[in-house]
Amino acid sequence: MSGWRAGAEVTMETLALVFYIGLFICCFLCLYRIGRGPSAPDRTVAIDILGTVIVGFCAILGLVTGKDFYLNIALAWALLSFIGTIALAKFLEGRSFDD
Numbered sequence: 001m002s003g004w005r006a007g008a009e010v011t012m013e014t015l016a017l018v019f020y021i022g023l024f025i026c027c028f029l030c031l032y033r034i035g036r037g038p039s040a041p042d043r044t045v046a047i048d049i050l051g052t053v054i055v056g057f058c059a060i061l062g063l064v065t066g067k068d069f070y071l072n073i074a075l076a077w078a079l080l081s082f083i084g085t086i087a088l089a090k091f092l093e094g095r096s097f098d099d
Helices: 012-036 040-065 069-093
Strands: none
16 A cells, blocks of 8 residues: 555545545536537536535534634525526526516
């Protein structure tokens, strides 16, 4: 097992960095799908996933810094993202908001 020491500890900052890199990759894939999506529903799903990725960024930032302000932002962003996705889906179906 070259490169790994027995008893080595993984710090919170290192783990957060790994998650940040994964979330950045997800962001670029979502942006690609938003730009190249063959249909409007594909773009809608990509926008929804991008909102979820932003919530993940806020949650990890809140865990690393220990400030609950970021978790409040994540919660508000998740609610707004959900409402926006529902509104966009109804628009794409051609229905009004009262239906």
